[in-house]
Amino acid sequence: MTTSFTALGIEQSLVDGLSEYGITEPSPVQAEAIPAILKGADVLARSQTGTGKTLAYLLPILQSINAELNSPQKLVIAPTQELAMQIVREGEKYGQTRGIQVLGLIGGAALKRQVEKLKLHPQLIVGTPGRVRELIEARKLKMHNVGTIVVDEVDQVFQLGGAGDVDRILRSALRDRQLVFLSATVSQETAALVKREMRGPVEIGIDPDQSTAKGLEHFYFAGDERDKMENLRRVIRHYNPKKTIVFVNQTETIAEVQSKLNYMGLSADALYADADKLIRSRVLSAFRSGKFKVLVASDVAARGLDIEGLEMVVNYDPALDSEHYVHRAGRTGRMGRSGLVISLVTNRQIFIMNKFAKELGISLEERRLYGGKVLEPKAASKMQGQPARRKPEGTEQGAKASVSVEGGSTKGSIKSRPNKEESLRTAGPAKTKNEPFRGGKPSERQSRSERERERKNKGAPKWLKDKKRP
Incomplete structure (x- = not known):
């Protein structure tokens, strides 16, 4: 495969412009489409979105524009305003060294202002189907010198209801005009249009079995x-x-x-x-x-x-x-x-x-998200099936349950609280109705000062408690 734009027939001024933006080698669709478009052949190019289709047609049509002829010579139709304006920016970027004027004609913009700009005689027109057709029928956009019509993302143009507009635009152009259709997919409508309007088109299909980019x-x-x-x-x-x-x-x-x-x-x-x-x-x-x-x-x-x-x-x-x-x-x-x-x-x-x-x-x-990682379903299920972590030994018997949440499900190990019999055994004799509880046998009773000291020392380390004892 050819590995340079110069070998494909692109002029040095355009090659230098590409180099400024770090583009030194053509993509596969560019390598196949550029020579065919430069020869004036009708082209149907099918390639995944994002493979460089815009430059595949933009470079050869910019090169074939006569900068001294102040009249529209090339027309690019795009399905949306955003795509049309992106093509305009690319056209201005690479066409300025050759003195080529580019104009965008999109719906939603002021019609009167676009008519005024057409009086400046731009050589490359980029627009959405409805607005281009409107200006052609108003006799503001002259098509008698337009030798190439490009329909970018042609399937999307049809999906958005632009089939009738495209048909009227083609009717207004020269009979011997060159047609270039590009799309990531080719529908039955597109195939029918190609068969009806193109003459022996060069069909370019980059990885026809691969619908999306490999990366x-x-x-x-x-x-x-x-x-x-x-x-x-x-x-x-x-x-x-x-x-x-x-x-x-x-x-x-x-x-x-x-x-x-x-x-x-x-x-x-x-x-x-x-x-x-x-x-x-x-x-x-x-x-x-x-x-x-x-x-x-x-x-x-x-x-x-x-x-x-x-x-x-x-x-x-x-x-x-x-x-x-x-x-x-x-x-x-x-x-x-x-x-x-x-x-x-x-x-x-x-x-x-x-x-x-x-x-x-x-x-x-x-894929599943688990523990901050993206895992395959089997790996995630395996991790979710692991038993929950138990609380370390030595925790208080009366502590609340330790609960771990894994994968949205709640699993836990709960340490049982002491039963009623154990509580009575450790608490000592219960108080009577009229007698205040004093904490055990009379011989084990503590003075108020001792109880206060114990309360204050409750959180102290063991060595300090032993030191303070009388």
Whole structure:
């Protein structure tokens, strides 16, 4: 396999820009996609999330842009605002040395301001399907010079209802335009679109039998529904990642999980799909900079997020299906790095984990937290089955029970208290109704001063008691 960007045909100015950010060797998907895109071929690339698909198409389209032509020449469509803005940042980062202008057109932003920026004639347009279609139909975005259309995470675009928008966008472009579709999974809708729109596409499949990145570890923790929040706290405390995304299935649950995490001392914030663009941007910026540790979000809110240093993903609720599991897992372990994917399930939901493991061909095993350690079920059960520690000999007979808690169950050894007969025998004769108790036979009675001295010396060491005796 080719091991340098130069050998793939990338210009030196772009190679130098990559080197500044520590990127010196292409990933497998980049090594296969870049030459095909540079040749102008239609491309369908299927690769796990986090394997470098963005640069696989961004580098060749930046290189093929004519910086002297002040008109949109390349269009990238992304399913979410966040992913679109990430692509814009990457485009600006590597395109500035070639004098290329990049513009993001996303829903939720001011339409009038975007129209004004289009008058500056950017060469690379990145946007969400709905807003791009809106500007095309308003005749504000001219498509007559757009020679390449890229649809990133195409399956997610369709899931979010963008299939009709993509179709209208393709209709507005040149007939001989180049199409590049990329996704971690390829649905039937995507396959049908490829067959209808592409001409002899180059199909790239990196590890088609491996749906998630190789550097990921997948575990699940089973427990009662009522203990899920406590289990979430324990998991985050144990692994102690710098950054974590917690996925929930219902938007209504986001605020509850966020507030409870903060109450437990874990700094957390929330990302809502319907939140204002500025609010979402501020939350993500704070998360990236490490101002808080845990981001709580739904699938829609966190689609396509690329957070540097994200070490762990927690499924507070099980993913809806294996495809959603893949996209959640893809937020961590990016570009060959390691990562953890944790799922919190009830005993009745364990079958879902087995189903995902079978469908995705991954090792998804159960783990348990016990004694501050993460153990396999057999090891945890063995430790829980050990007898409780007994109290050391020499403790008082009348002491309360010694109780040890192991794995949430209460086990203990209780030293019996003296029975009634023993108590009477040691206490001496009982007092009569009208006679005060004096502590035994008349010959054994102590004076008041002696009893007071004994009381004061009760906690003294034995040698001191002996010394003070008359």
